[in-house]
Amino acid sequence: MHRKERSFFHSILFRSSLWIVLPGVVGMLLVAYFVGIQMRYQIEKQITEEMQRVRDNSLLYVQQTLLLKDSRVDAVSFQLYKNEIEEQLSNAGYSGIFLCNPEGTLLAGDAKAFELRKEQEDFTRAREQESVFLVRYGNGGQCEVYFSMPVNLNGQFIGIISSFFDYGELYRGQSDAMQRMVWITVAVFTLICLIIWFTVYRILLPIRRLSQAASEISTHLADGRQGSMILNKLQLQGRKDEIGELCSNYMEMLQVTEEQFQKIRDDKDRILTLWSSRQEFYNNVTHELKTPLTTISGYAQLMEKNGPGDEALFYTATGHILKESTRLHRMVVQLLELQDKADAEEARRLNLAEIVENVTETMKIKANRYDNTLTLKGTKEYLPVTGKEDKIRQALINVIDNAIKYGEPGKPIHIRLTRQGGQVQVAVSNQGQGIRKDDLESIFEPFYRADKGLSRELGSSGLGLSIAARIMEEHQGYIKAASIPGKETVFTICFPAVE
Amino acid sequence: MKRRKHKRCIVFWGGILTAAVLSGCGVGEQDKTIVLPPLENQVMDSEKFRFAHIQQYIGSGNAENVLCLAWGGVGTDTLCLLKKEDGRYVYQAIDTREDTVLSSVFVDDRSLANVSIAPGGGYLSYEVQDGEEMNLIVFCPSQGIRQILHRWQGQEENFSYIWSDDGAMLFSWQNGDSGDAYKEWRVTRYEMETVPEEGFGYTVVSFQMKGNGRAWRSVCPNADGSEIYVREQLSAFDSNMSYNWLLLSDTATVEALPEYSKTPACPIRYTQAGLFVQEESGDIYLIEDIRSQPVKTKLVSGNEGTYAPFTYVCANGDHMFLMEWVNYSMYQISGARIVDGKVDGQPVVLYNDNYESLNEIKIVSDQAVVFWGEELLENNGYRYKVTVLRY
Numbered sequence: 001m002h003r004k005e006r007s008f009f010h011s012i013l014f015r016s017s018l019w020i021v022l023p024g025v026v027g028m029l030l031v032a033y034f035v036g037i038q039m040r041y042q043i044e045k046q047i048t049e050e051m052q053r054v055r056d057n058s059l060l061y062v063q064q065t066l067l068l069k070d071s072r073v074d075a076v077s078f079q080l081y082k083n084e085i086e087e088q089l090s091n092a093g094y095s096g097i098f099l100c101n102p103e104g105t106l107l108a109g110d111a112k113a114f115e116l117r118k119e120q121e122d123f124t125r126a127r128e129q130e131s132v133f134l135v136r137y138g139n140g141g142q143c144e145v146y147f148s149m150p151v152n153l154n155g156q157f158i159g160i161i162s163s164f165f166d167y168g169e170l171y172r173g174q175s176d177a178m179q180r181m182v183w184i185t186v187a188v189f190t191l192i193c194l195i196i197w198f199t200v201y202r203i204l205l206p207i208r209r210l211s212q213a214a215s216e217i218s219t220h221l222a223d224g225r226q227g228s229m230i231l232n233k234l235q236l237q238g239r240k241d242e243i244g245e246l247c248s249n250y251m252e253m254l255q256v257t258e259e260q261f262q263k264i265r266d267d268k269d270r271i272l273t274l275w276s277s278r279q280e281f282y283n284n285v286t287h288e289l290k291t292p293l294t295t296i297s298g299y300a301q302l303m304e305k306n307g308p309g310d311e312a313l314f315y316t317a318t319g320h321i322l323k324e325s326t327r328l329h330r331m332v333v334q335l336l337e338l339q340d341k342a343d344a345e346e347a348r349r350l351n352l353a354e355i356v357e358n359v360t361e362t363m364k365i366k367a368n369r370y371d372n373t374l375t376l377k378g379t380k381e382y383l384p385v386t387g388k389e390d391k392i393r394q395a396l397i398n399v400i401d402n403a404i405k406y407g408e409p410g411k412p413i414h415i416r417l418t419r420q421g422g423q424v425q426v427a428v429s430n431q432g433q434g435i436r437k438d439d440l441e442s443i444f445e446p447f448y449r450a451d452k453g454l455s456r457e458l459g460s461s462g463l464g465l466s467i468a469a470r471i472m473e474e475h476q477g478y479i480k481a482a483s484i485p486g487k488e489t490v491f492t493i494c495f496p497a498v499e
Numbered sequence: 500m501k502r503r504k505h506k507r508c509i510v511f512w513g514g515i516l517t518a519a520v521l522s523g524c525g526v527g528e529q530d531k532t533i534v535l536p537p538l539e540n541q542v543m544d545s546e547k548f549r550f551a552h553i554q555q556y557i558g559s560g561n562a563e564n565v566l567c568l569a570w571g572g573v574g575t576d577t578l579c580l581l582k583k584e585d586g587r588y589v590y591q592a593i594d595t596r597e598d599t600v601l602s603s604v605f606v607d608d609r610s611l612a613n614v615s616i617a618p619g620g621g622y623l624s625y626e627v628q629d630g631e632e633m634n635l636i637v638f639c640p641s642q643g644i645r646q647i648l649h650r651w652q653g654q655e656e657n658f659s660y661i662w663s664d665d666g667a668m669l670f671s672w673q674n675g676d677s678g679d680a681y682k683e684w685r686v687t688r689y690e691m692e693t694v695p696e697e698g699f700g701y702t703v704v705s706f707q708m709k710g711n712g713r714a715w716r717s718v719c720p721n722a723d724g725s726e727i728y729v730r731e732q733l734s735a736f737d738s739n740m741s742y743n744w745l746l747l748s749d750t751a752t753v754e755a756l757p758e759y760s761k762t763p764a765c766p767i768r769y770t771q772a773g774l775f776v777q778e779e780s781g782d783i784y785l786i787e788d789i790r791s792q793p794v795k796t797k798l799v800s801g802n803e804g805t806y807a808p809f810t811y812v813c814a815n816g817d818h819m820f821l822m823e824w825v826n827y828s829m830y831q832i833s834g835a836r837i838v839d840g841k842v843d844g845q846p847v848v849l850y851n852d853n854y855e856s857l858n859e860i861k862i863v864s865d866q867a868v869v870f871w872g873e874e875l876l877e878n879n880g881y882r883y884k885v886t887v888l889r890y
Contacts, residue, residue, distance in 0.1 A: 026515050044533060052535055053825075060851055067553040091853070092829070121532050131535040139528055152538065 016200050017193075024189050032182050039174050044135060047145055047167060051133050054094075055149050058161050061088045062151055075101060075158040078151065082108040089163065096164030102127070102150075102157050109162075117162060122148040126160045135167075143171030206243045210250065217254065277445055284447030284462065288331060292324035334463045337394070347475075350392065352383040352424050352495060356417050359396040363404065371409040372430075374400070378417035383424045385495040387475040395471040396426065398464035399479070399491045403430040406489070419497060426493040434485035443481060444469035468493070548836050550849055552889040556595035562873045562881035567623070569616035570862050570869045570887065578885055579620030579640075581606060590640045592620060595885070604640045613658065617666035618862060622691055624648075624660055624669055635660075637669065637691065637701070644698045648689050649673065659718055664814045664864065667691050668724040672716055675707060682710045686718055686729055688748050704748045711742060719769035722814040725749055728756075728769040728789070739763060745790060759786050759793035772816025772837060781807035783819070785840055798842050799835070808833075811863040818890070820868055821846055822860055830857040832868065832888070849888065856884055866890065 008014055063073060065085050071077040078085070082099045086108045089097050098109035098117060104127050106114045117123055122132040126148035133147040145165040151158050239247070299317035306313050360376045367374045385392075403413045407430035416427045435443060442448045447462035465479075472479045476496050483489040556578060558565070564583045571577025576596040582589055587608045592601040607627060614625040624637045635649040651674065661670045668690050675683030686706045693699040708729070715732040727746040733739075741763070743756035760778060767775040773787040781801015787794045798819065801807050808823035819842070821833045831851035836843040858872035868888045873881035 022512060040529075044531065048533060048535065051533075055535060055538070056848060057825075057851060060848060063549075064553055064850060067550065068555060070552070125532075125534070131538075133533055133535070135529075135531045135533065137527075137529045137531075149535075 011204075013197070013200055013204055017197055020193055020196055024193065028182070028185060028189060031185065032178075035178050035182070039178050040137070043143065043167065043171055043174060046170075047133065047135065047165075050165075051131070051145070051147055054147060054163075054165075055131050057092065058089065058094075058149060059151065059153060061085065061092060062159075062161075063153055064088070073153045073158070074156055078159040079107055089161070094163040095166075096146075096162070098123075098160075098162040100160040100162070102159060104160065107159070117146070120146055120148075122146050123160070123162055126150055126162065129157055137171070141168060141172035141175055143167040203243075206239070206247070210243075210247060214250075281446045285335070288447060288462065289328070292328045292331075295324045296321045296328075331463070334467065337467060347387050348389075349384055349386055349498060350389055352385045352392070352426070353380055353417055355389060355392055356396060356415065356426055359393055359400065360415055363397065363400045366401065367404050367413060370404050370407070372404055372407050373412045374404075374415060375412055376415045376417070378415075379419060380417075381419075383417065383419060384498040385424055385475070386498050387495070391471045391474065395468040395479070395493060398468040399426075399428050399493060402464055403428045403489075403491065406430065406432050408432040422497050424495045424497045426495075427490055428493075429488055429490040431488050434487060434489045435481065435483040436485055437483075440481055440483060444479065548834055548843070548847060548849075548890070550888045550890050552887075553850070554595065554887040554889070556593075556598070556885045556887075557874055558593070558883045558885070560882065561876075562883040565883050566611065567614040567616050568861055568871050568883070568885060569618060569620055570867075570885075572619045574866070577601065577620065579616050580883075581611075581614055581616060581623060590616075590620075590623060590638070592640070602640070604643055606638050606640075607636075607645075613660060615660045615662060615669075617662040617669070618664055618864075619666040621666045621693075622662075622669070624662075626658075635671070635673075637689065639691075639693065639699050642693075642698055646699065646701060648701065648703075649687070651678075653678065659716075661718060661720060663720060663724045664722055668720070670718055670720045670724070670727060672708075672718050672729075675710075680710060681712050681714075684708045684710050684716065686727060686746055688720070688724060688727065690724070704751055706746045706751070706753055708744070708753075711740070715765075717766045719766050719774070721769050722771065726769070728766060728774055730764075730766050732763055732765075743789070754790065756789050757791075757793055759789065759795055760784075767810050768812040768814075768816070770812060770814055770816030772840065775810070775812045775816065775819070777801075777807060777810055783810055785816075785837065787840055794840075796840050798837065799846060809860070811860050811868070812837075813863050813865050815865050818863070818865070819846070820849075820860065820863055822857065822870075824854075825851060828853055830854050832857070832860075832870075834868075834890070849890075852886075855881070856886070 062078065062085055065081055065088050066073050066077050069077070069081050069084065071081060078099075079101060086097050086099055096109075096113070098114050099107040101107055104118065104123070106118075120134055122134040123146075125132040127150075129150040129152065131147075131149040133145050136142065136144045136146070138144075143166075145167055146162070147165060148160060148162040150160055299320050302313060303310075303317050308314070357376060357380075360374050364374050400413070400415065407413050411431040413428065413430045416425075416429075418425050418427070439448075444465050446466040448466070469479050472493060472495075477494050479491060479493050481489065481491050554576070558578075558580075560582070565580055566583065566588070567581045569579040571579050571592060576594055578593045578595050580591055580593070582591060588606040588611055590602075590604045590606050592603075593599070594601050606623070607625070609627045609629075611625040611627055614623060616623040620640065622637050622639055624635065627634050627636055629650075632650050632652050634647045636645050636647055638645040648669070649671075658671055658673045662668070663670070668688055670686070670688050672684055672686045674680045675685050677683055686708060688704045690702045690704075691699055692701060706727075708731075711731055712733060715730075717728075717730045717732070719728040719730075720726070721728075725748050727748065729744045729746060731742045733741065739762060741758060741760070743758060745754045745756055746752075747754060760776065762778050762780070764776040764778045764784075767777055767783070769775075773785050774789050775783065775785055775798075777783050778801075782797055783799040783801070785796045785798055787796070799821070806824060808821035811820045811822070812818070817837050819835050819837055821835075822830060823833070825831045829851055830853070832849050833846040834849045835846040852872070854872075855875055856872040857870055860868060860870040862869040866889060868890070869885065870888075871883055871885045874884045875881060
């Protein structure tokens with residue numbers, strides 16, 4: 001079987017890593033962005049509050065300065081005491097100060113720098129009497145604030161104050177703090193990713209091993225190798241988690257599979273054997289049927305040829321034809337019995353001792369003809385079995401008949417009836433040339449004969465023992481044979497005892 | 500179908516990632532214009548109450564030699580001070596407009612302590628060691644005469660001396676006769692009586708108080724000195740025991756008052772409007788009708804975690820001034836009107852200056868706030884600076 005190679009990009013490890021890392025990276029970038037936005041928002045909020053204070057203080061400084069000069073609070077005084085106001089603002093920590101009249105004309109401050117400044121939005125809007133500041137963020141952590149405000153005192157617009165404030169230190173401080181936070185987040189996230197990756201790797205490792213094992217098993221199972229051996233190599237069964245449970249179930253499934261495979265193999269062998277037996281059976285049937293027919297046909301042809309005048313031939317031929325036809329008839333009857341599976345007789349409780357005694361009495365006549373004696377030994381108590389009486393009688397007759405035919409003349413045939421454990425046994429023993437060990441296994445097959453010449457001579461069809469074996473099989477019993485060639489042969493019929 | 504789904508997934512994540520990368524790198528150079536909200540309310544408040552005139556005077560000589568300052572009187576430009584010259588203490592009256600010394604009078608050549616100049620500069624009080632005893636002396640600069648008001652055995656002690664707004668009465672609390680301030684103490688009103696050609700005399704009204712142990716004691720006379728509010732706040736850390744009395748000078752009687760605060764409270768001033776107190780939280784209250792059923796009204800909330808502002812109230816009780824830090828180098832003075840026992844609007848920032856210039860408010864009258872501070876010289880010395888904020 002071809003093992004399918006898995007791409008790393010289709011692995012759970014890669015996908016889970018992707019699903020953790022990708023959203024994590026995106027999340028961190030978004031967090032960095034929104035933290036940056038939030039940081040600027042906070043700084044702008046802080047600057048706004050400070051600029052409001054700067055505006056309030058600036059108005060106060062202007063008013064204080066003008067009051068100290070004992071002057072009116074108006075545009076003329078603002079222009080007149082511009083230097084004092086600038087000095088006051090400078091003392092208060094203002095830098096980049098420009099003082100202008102309401103029309104935007106510079107009163108105090110650096111004229112050259114004012115050329116650039118006056119175009120800025122904060123200044124242009126201050127001329128429209130709005131207090132505005134412009135925050136300029138630079139890449140190097142600069143955060144410059146340009147603030148312009150109208151000076152509205154006593155309900156009069158008397159001038160414009162512009163100044164500059166450097167918030168770079170605050171911005172850089174917060175920016176550095178944010179960067180540290182982001183880097184800490186990155187480090188923590190990376191650590192979490194590594195832990196998750198390692199955990200997923202650890203979780204998937206036995207599954208990967210299991211997959212490899214399954215692949216090996218699928219490759220080698222057909223060869224009959226033990227898959228469980230491969231699984232044992234994985235050393236996963238000790239685990240008590242889901243993986244261990246999976247492995248245990250997998251092992252169990254594999255064992256069942258192996259048993260099924262073994263059963264299939266056994267069935268296959270049995271089928272092949274049966275097929276072979278069946279062929280042999282038909283060969284034998286053909287042969288056995290053909291032999292008497294050949295005899296009958298031969299004598300019939302001779303009688304036709306010689307005509308009615310050959311009286312000797314007539315009697316010899318009719319004798320042979322009668323004998324062979326009788327044998328043929330008996331053979332057909334037995335074949336029919338062998339195939340008769342739809343027997344209408346119902347199984348019932350029987351006393352086996354009684355049946356055996358009866359059959360023994362019946363068979364004594366035939367035993368006498370072969371110059372043998374039948375002796376029944378063993379228990380005579382009630383031995384109940386369940387079965388069909390005719391069938392049981394048939395099996396006993398076939399076995400005893402076989403013992404009479406193949407027993408040495410003058411030697412006794414013993415029939416012993418015993419009860420052992422859950423079985424009732426009938427042992428039939430005779431003395432004669434016996435059966436070779438090689439033949440013992442096949443004697444219950446139809447038409448099998450250990451000595452074919454002898455069997456036919458004794459008028460055997462070769463079906464008696466196979467019929468007996470089939471009957472015993474029907475009765476959940478069995479028949480077995482043991483033999484010491486030249487001495488004794490014992491056929492034992494076993495029935496399951498019934499209480 | 501599967502391929503389309505895969506493609507959509509790639510497009511989605513690609514878009515998100517690109518947006519994230521772009522946005523993550525997007526916080527760079529930027530100009531942002533922010534408009535402040537208009538000032539309408541504050542302008543209205545400041546127009547309600549603001550200083551009409553500011554006057555500053557920077558004196559000559561080092562500030563270290565000036566022991567005490569007082570304004571010569573509301574509506575005048577006279578500054579009164581006690582300064583040390585050549586080891587002698589000299590009282591001077593200075594015309595701040597012309598920057599000329601109007602008068603210079605020798606006061607004492609002994610070591611003075613607890614010096615206090617009466618508003619208007621008519622008298623100054625001080626403690627001085629005289630042999631084995633201490634003397635409380637009042638000096639009248641215009642006549643060059645000194646009177647010993649009180650003598651006691653021992654060293655100088657940081658007793659409290661308060662001049663009335665008209666500068667004619669001196670209020671003090673001192674140890675009782677036993678000398679153990681924990682057990683007994685005394686509140687005294689000295690009323691000066693100037694007799695032309697004959698110098699000056701004084702009358703004394705003294706209240707013997709029973710002490711309740713280690714305690715903070717506050718003495719707050721009213722504007723005309725007829726009533727003196729006294730509070731004894733026991734200083735045990737787990738105790739908020741306090742006692743309140745009203746001392747009636749005209750009848751020399753002591754009247755116990757009901758308590759009005761559940762937390763330690765520091766009296767600021769006893770005025771016509773009522774008693775102004777500041778609690779530990781910085782909250783400022785006006786207690787009306789302290790003699791029978793005190794009614795407590797919060798005027799200003801203190802800011803938790805920050806220094807409580809120094810609070811000053813004029814004698815009429817209709818103007819309140821708060822002196823507080825703005826930042827590490829700036830002080831500001833906020834003010835508010837008190838109308839019908841409540842703050843009219845919110846306290847408005849009226850003045851700010853650096854902390855050297857705004858050292859201590861000396862006078863809060865019904866027309867002006869006078870404070871003094873210092874101005875740094877190039878040789879690391881200081882000159883005293885007096886600022887008068889008229890409203």
